[in-house]
Amino acid sequence: MFGDEPMHILHCDLDAFFASVEQRDHPELKGKPVVIGAPPNSRGVVSTCSYEARQYGIRSAMPSSQAYRLCPQAVFLPPDMKRYQEESRKVFNILAEYTPVIEALSIDEAFLDLSGSHSIWGSSMAIGHHIRHRVKSELGLNISVGISTNKFLAKLATNLCKPDGIMEFTDQMVVDLLPTLSVDNLWGIGSVSAQRLNHSGIYTVQDLLDAPEQLITSLLGSNTGFILGLAKGIDNRPVTPYEETKSIGNEITFPKNVSDSLAIEQVLLRLSEKVAYRLRRAQLKSHTITVKLRTPDFHTLSRSKTCPTAVNDSRSIFDVARMLYQQSGQEGKPLRLVGLTAGRLQGSEYEQLSLFANSGPDISSVIDRLNQKYTSGTIIPASLLDNHERNQ
Numbered sequence: 001m002f003g004d005e006p007m008h009i010l011h012c013d014l015d016a017f018f019a020s021v022e023q024r025d026h027p028e029l030k031g032k033p034v035v036i037g038a039p040p041n042s043r044g045v046v047s048t049c050s051y052e053a054r055q056y057g058i059r060s061a062m063p064s065s066q067a068y069r070l071c072p073q074a075v076f077l078p079p080d081m082k083r084y085q086e087e088s089r090k091v092f093n094i095l096a097e098y099t100p101v102i103e104a105l106s107i108d109e110a111f112l113d114l115s116g117s118h119s120i121w122g123s124s125m126a127i128g129h130h131i132r133h134r135v136k137s138e139l140g141l142n143i144s145v146g147i148s149t150n151k152f153l154a155k156l157a158t159n160l161c162k163p164d165g166i167m168e169f170t171d172q173m174v175v176d177l178l179p180t181l182s183v184d185n186l187w188g189i190g191s192v193s194a195q196r197l198n199h200s201g202i203y204t205v206q207d208l209l210d211a212p213e214q215l216i217t218s219l220l221g222s223n224t225g226f227i228l229g230l231a232k233g234i235d236n237r238p239v240t241p242y243e244e245t246k247s248i249g250n251e252i253t254f255p256k257n258v259s260d261s262l263a264i265e266q267v268l269l270r271l272s273e274k275v276a277y278r279l280r281r282a283q284l285k286s287h288t289i290t291v292k293l294r295t296p297d298f299h300t301l302s303r304s305k306t307c308p309t310a311v312n313d314s315r316s317i318f319d320v321a322r323m324l325y326q327q328s329g330q331e332g333k334p335l336r337l338v339g340l341t342a343g344r345l346q347g348s349e350y351e352q353l354s355l356f357a358n359s360g361p362d363i364s365s366v367i368d369r370l371n372q373k374y375t376s377g378t379i380i381p382a383s384l385l386d387n388h389e390r391n392q
Contacts, residue, residue, distance in 0.1 A: 007124045007168055009239065010112040011146040011154035012095065012131060015163040017108035019050035021087055022077055024140045033058070033074040040068030040076055043262050047079050047270060051163055061254050061267065081273055084108075087139065092281070094134050098127050103239045106250060107277055111151055113239035128166050152187050152235035159185070174233035179206035186230045188223050190253040192296075192336055205231045221298070248282070249290075250274045251339030257296050259334040265322055271340040272318035279342055285310030286342030289317055291324040294337035303328050310346055317342065 014020065018036040023029045033053035038044020046062045056071035067074065088107045095102055098121055101113035114124050121127045128145040135143045146157030148169040156178075161167035169177075182204060184194040196219050202208050208216065208231050217224045229235065250271050258264060268291070279286060289311075290304040303324040311317060321340055325331060 006115070006118075007147050007149055007170075008114045008118075009148055009151055009154040010114060010124060010128060010131075011151070011158045012110050012112065013144050013146075013158050013162065014091065014108040014135075015142040015144055016048065016050050016054075017088075017141070018048045018079060018084055019053070020141055021080075021084055023050065025083075029075060033071050035064070035067055035071075035074045035076045036079050037067075037076070038064045038266065039078075040064045043260060044266050045258075045263050049074075059255055061252055061258070063260075063263065079270075081277075085277055087141070088277075089281075090139055091135055091141070091143070094131060094138070098131065101239050101241055103241060104278060104281065106274055111154065111239045125166070125168055132166060150233075150235040151237055151239065152230050153233060155187070156181075156185060171233075178231070178233055179204065179209065181205050183208055186227055187235075188227055188230075189220075190337075191255060192253075192298075193220060246345065247341050247343040248275055248278045248284070248286070248345070249339060249341030250278075251292060251337060253294075253337045254335070257334035257336050259332060261331050264325060264331075264335065264338060267338050268321045268325060268340060269314075269318050271338070272314045272321055275340055275342050276312055276314035276317050279312035279345075283347060284345045285312040285347075286317075287344035287346070288342070289320040289324070290341040290343060291321050291328070292337070292339035292341070293325070293328055293330050293335055294339075295330070296334055296336050298336075300337075301328060301330065304343075306344070310344075312342075 019034040022034055022036070031052060032050070033056060034050040035046055035053050035058060036049065037047040042064060044064050046058060046060055046064055046067050048060050049058045049067070053071060053074055056074070058067045058070055058074070064076065068076070084107060092102070092104065092110065095110060095112060099112050099114050099117045101115070103111040105111070114127060117127060118124070121130065124147045128147055132143055132145055135141055142164040144158050144162040144164060145166045146154040146159070146161065146169065147167070148154040148157055153169040153174070157167040157169040182194070183189050183197050183202060184191065186205065189197070197203070197208065200211070200215060200219060202211055208228070213224065213228070216228065220227055252267060252271070286307070287310050288304055288306045290302055292300060292302050294300045305320050305324060307316070307320065317340070
């Protein structure tokens with residue numbers, strides 16, 4: 001099916017990253033259910049949680065109050081993004097020693113193209129073991145690694161071997177294993193899409209391949225061709241480093257529809273932090289911010305705004321994102337997905353200064369340094385103060 005195509009794509013994913021950093025830095029938390037996010041007496045949501053907490057059914061984007069009901073003994077902690085970003089930088093520095101071709105999916109996840117690395121570092125499996133050993137020995141964190149011929153299969157391998165594992169998804173597995181997996185293992189099929197397929201008698205990847213394409217199209221829409229390709233183990237997307245990126249975005253699909261406006265705004269804030277971090281890491285700024293909202297009936301709305309000057313700080317991105325959400329007509333209505341994308345990217349050094357731009361140092365870096373010196377959250381942008389106070 002794939003001939004002699006090399007296993008040159010690695011997918012690396014830090015295990016329960018935020019919670020693992022907290023457990024590493026606070027040994028008394030090891031083995032305990034740890035929840036990162038809003039406190040349980042607020043209307044906020046869970047950002048992420050440890051594997052111990054996941055055993056109780058706690059998941060990202062779940063209301064913190066629900067997480068508390070599931071596990072009253074859980075330790076709830078506010079996110080310390082500055083610390084997580086610093087640890088992420090250390091991990092990406094390790095990854096960059098093995099290849100310059102790295103596509104960061106988020107603060108804790110990346111694809112690596114090892115096409116030019118084997119003559120120096122050995123096989124992809126050997127490189128994966130090197131990376132896992134170094135991240136563990138140097139940083140005290142676990143990272144799972146998937147290896148295959150393309151991005152989808154490499155990420156699938158990681159999902160199957162987590163936590164703290166390494167796996168190579170071979171050509172033979174495409175023939176023997178992939179067809180037996182449930183359809184929600186395919187990239188782009190979330191819980192709601194999986195339910196729709198299940199209601200039509202489609203449970204496995206093989207069921208999907210055997211079903212009439214017209215039926216699949218009615219259920220999955222414009223993504224049908226791409227998803228059917230994945231079902232056959234085909235994914236032609238290249239690993240795209242930052243310098244080739246035309247936009248940077250993150251999105252989240254909720255396990256259950258969310259209608260609470262404050263919870264949606266908190267998700268937008270979290271996405272703004274992720275996107276801003278990825279922009280700064282790539283030394284890029286964005287002129288256009290886009291918010292994507294998907295309703296329970298799969299209707300997708302996109303709202304965009306072009307900023308007068310390019311931005312890469314979470315405050316500016318969140319201000320625009322919140323405004324777009326409030327003007328979308330969906331405020332207070334149930335949503336199944338929220339996404340945020342920064343487009344029209346440019347290098348930071350090429351920014352045309354606004355007439356009213358500050359001539360002093362970047363306020364984001366100043367705040368980062370002060371929060372690092374004292375306590376995270378000591379200083380927050382005034383534009384986020386209302387949201388912050390409502391979470392106390």
